[in-house]
Amino acid sequence: MGERLTLPVLPLRDTVVYPGVAVPISAGRPGTVEAVQAALDGDRRLFAVAQRENVDDPEPGVLYSVGTVVRIIQTHRVRGGVQLLVQGEGRAQAISYQEDGEQMLRAVLLTMDRQEPRDLEDPAFQALDRELRDRAAELGTRRGVPAEALNQLIQGVDEPGPFADLVSFYLELPTPEKQSLLEILDDEQRMRQALVAVERELARIEAQEEIQARVQSELGERQREMLLREQLKQIQKELGEEEEQGDLDELRERIEALELGEEARHEVDRELRRLERTSPQSAEYQVIRTFLEWVIDLPWGERTEDKIDLARSAEILDDDHYGLDDVKDRVLEFLAVRKLQIERAEDSDAPTGAGEPEVDAEAEQGAASNDAASNDAEEDSASGRAPILLFVGPPGVGKTSIAQSVAKALGRKYVRMSLGGARDEADIRGHRRTYVGAMPGRIIQGMRQAKTRNPVLLLDEVDKLGVSFQGDPSSALLEVLDPAQNSTFVDHYLGVPFDLSEVLFIATANYIDRIPAPLLDRMERVDFSGYTEAEKLEIAKRYLLPRQQKENGLYDGELEVSEEGLTSVIQEYTREAGVRQLERELGKLARKVARNIAGGEEAETVGKDEIRELLGRPRVHPERMAEEDTVGVATGMFYTPMGGDIMFVEASVMPGEGGLVLTGQLGDVMKESGRAALSYAKANWKELGLVEGALKGQEVHIHVPAGAIPKDGPSAGITMATALVSALSHKRVRRDLAMTGELTLTGRVLPIGGVKEKLLGAVRAGITEIIVPRDNEADLDDLPKDVRKMLTVHLVETLDDVVALAFRSAKGGAASGTSGASRKTKSSKSGKSRKKSPPQDEAPAQA
Template sequence: SSPARSPAGGQPGPASAREKKAKGPILLFVGPPGVGKTSIAKSIARATGREYVRISLGGARDEADIRGHRRTYVGAMPGRILNGMKQAGTKNPVFLLDEVDKLGVSFQGDPSAALLEVLDPAQNDSFVDHYLGVPFDLSEVLFVATANYLQNIPAPLADRMEVVEFSGYTEAEKREIARRYLLPRQLEENGLSAAELALGDEALSELIAGYTREAGVRQLERELGKLGRKVARRIAAHEVERVEVTPETVAELLGRPRVHPERAARHDQVGVATGMFYTPVGGDILFVEAQAMEGKGDLVLTGQLGDVMKESARAAWSFARAHAAELGIDAEAFRRDLHIHVPAGAIPKDGPSAGVTMASAVVSALSGRPVRHDVAMTGEITLAGRVLPIGGLKEKILGAVRAGITTFVLPSENSADLDDLPAEVRARIEVHPVEELGQVLALALRGASLREGRLHFGEPDESAEPEAESALRH
């Protein structure tokens, strides 16, 4: 029998194979401010029992910030990566690179290019700092980077990291965070006990809706701190012994509300359709208004609309002209001017997802049929009348539910996104998935139904089973 080969003979033995350490992923947390990206990195360090090091890269413009200076320079020192390792005192800390999307570029070099080597698991086992001058092994470090905007990070750098998206908190989540963490912290900071300040769920909801407009919870914590200080002053002045905050007393303590979210319309109107929009600070509803008037057949667009939104309006106008007979629109209507306006006029708006809302408002204005005020809709449209999927559905629906709407018209390809909604919201809403603009109009216009590809107005025929009547109940 042949002698067993020793590990020294070029073949790794089982012990050395076990000693090979798995390289962890390099994580990139992307999300709006205040949603807990930095806190999660601290929690990772605490849960894994590792040291935690944080360096902020916001405004770093010099390659030497990362790699260090050569020792021939006066005032030379190591780069921030090795300084962080020295501070940690171990080879495997959790290393947070904060605000990696705010790196600057100057004539002294590009720090994001220097980071390429640091964040590449295939190369960072021999990272050379200019000050140290010898290779240093960073392969056991768990790097976590944070950013607000993914598009501001150079593509080669983003390619080396595993992106984890953080979305903004819903109102229910903010309420729970405030109840468990923010309120106890502010009570302690203001020298109050839980018995001296009682804050009910309704008052907390009023505070969140009327005084904060953000994706995270920083402003909410500031408002709770202000509330705590007001109560502490009253107790110190012996005016009261304890304060129970109700929705009515929130304004008395914090002043008048500074945020005014939209509310659902109270009645049907001709030419006014309800849409939904999404911003990093959450979703809400918007109204698209269309008005036909005497003129030469021009289309007027106002409301600070971006190019994509203007194109959606033109596509809706062209669809209405091409299908006037099926939509019950008189040909004379197109000889009049049509004005489309999206309030509020001071806020820039863009994106394709208001396509179906614009189409509903245009067809309503031209045909004289009112749009249902209790239905919110979203979806991109094509010239052929197809309804295409959109993004940010969870935030849009939550914003519309907060505004008082529970019936929704959505692209059928977005049906799977409804799983992201909390169970209590899914139970309250009625969703109609659609694929064609005709189905949207049959649901959005009062008294309309779709049969054999044509819109019919008046009371729908029960025996005909209109195509758009298939509602998805949650």
């Protein structure tokens, strides 16, 4: 039976004191300090016992029952408490805990005696003792304890039991395990448990060292750098320099929120992991970060909803543009189709409830449809595909602004991408990221700018794409503009598919023959023709004058231009199919008026006379109808991208060697037309009413003014032949008649292009009677109604028809001497014209 004691309690947190071990302890809690003082006032002994839980105010239930009686060796008062050095004397068990004094506890104890080995000379016991000491020494060495201190510590304790207590104290064990070792009274058993704990600690250290050795062997320079950077991150975190890590976290959150496909997600996650392993100071870091920011800024899942109101769309188009009725009709047709696709896709979605349009299920089941085109439209509605429109026409006629109106009518974002002068395939597809300064192509840049998956993307000046050693950008556009392929468009910079199938592409071009055939095949052509003078006049009134008035700081009513003045500007100062030059001239006029008003003059209406004063002399001199009928001079018509006009073809016959001279900067095709006209005249001299041998020993000279302007095309064939026949027969050609058409060696008149523009040019020149090929009759429908009313159009099939209409008789009528409507309506000697003519065939053919 042990000794009975009553001692102040010294509660310990995460510490177990063993007999025979000196332990430094910091006492700061009021109850602990009070207990220390009570011990100092008594026999300097305390009952040191561990707490089951780490609490500040220990109660009896928190304390273990077995502890150690310790004696205070040294004390040192410090701020906030006292530092103790205590020496363990023996084990004791608390019978009861009692509160004493203000906050301290006293324990009624019963001392506990350890059980020594029965036979200290037993070889097994000695082997256990030796093994424990050897393993303890090895553990101390592994922990880095100096050998001298370690030997002194081990050799200072001879008895096996106290040595086991010493080893148990220095082991890194949880408090419950240390407490269980303290409670073992049998020395041999405690030695065995301590040896097991030592062996376990040695095994852990050995495994840790093995792992470190293996990792170290696998670490190269890059891994070592990564390890150092991780340490640097921790240092920066301690120093408060963790802004960069915060940026990476924000980047990761934004990437996780993207609606990426599986392939794109894999690539982006891989690059993000590379970024986290890369130094912010390295060049590669910025390259990777720029790529990730591009990915984040792209509209992977964002789209705008199409809200199509056809009446409102028609109103928008009419408000923004005057004329262009055919173009507006085509745009409204497209919007109507899109509206039906959306509505019927929603209707087919509703009953199925499967998230797919009903037509897809029908297509999969092979169900028949009464209308294949309707079925295709429903399939397109499911995919959201739209036709690629190509706006073709001369500069300044409103191609770009119509595209803006389409975006406005659809409620979509509008992005304009100029392709003029692009000569590198990378302009479309982007550069690979391995290149310095790599960037995505213009398509992806446009999508980033739009911030939506379904914008209206205008490919401006697609006919100006160039080809160089860096590739052909027009070929790169083939994938972009193919609805079957552009859902997986891969930009070289991104390296992952991006869906362009919901984009509405609109391309513009001035010259359709400069667009490669495979690219043209993917687009639906919409033609923009030039404006008539009446349309230009109306556009100037409605749009151009108010805009220039506002841009030049004038109030409403301060820039008043009479209709006669505007017509003068259109005819004498501009030569174009569109209205850009007209707007520049009106801007110049507005600046002149603004200067006068700023100088104190009053605003007044600008008429034709004031136009010449403000804008100077006229700079455009369009051809006008000839003043009189002339032998050897026929009036033809031509077309340029700037519009249509008339030209005079002059023929002269003189004595010579029978050759043909062609002047006026004529192209090869036009020269061939001149030779064909001469050959036909030689072969058909009798039918043309020429004298036999009229061309014998005669040299023919055909000239087309102005000589400084290059000319080409087949449509002057009948004009050259008419001028030549006139020169040979000495008959005057009617000045009030203009003609166009290609001539064959057999005298047939073939169709030509640009009929609308040519006829408008003739009307501007004051000519209202026209000859055109019979096969161009359908082109007359393109003429504005007001122009059709003032024109008399003769449809011809042979040169005989042309000659019959072109020459005047001595009395001033037609060359045959027959006048009146009946002669003009026949248009040829056969009855074929009546079958092809409109119902009012007895009157002159009206267009």
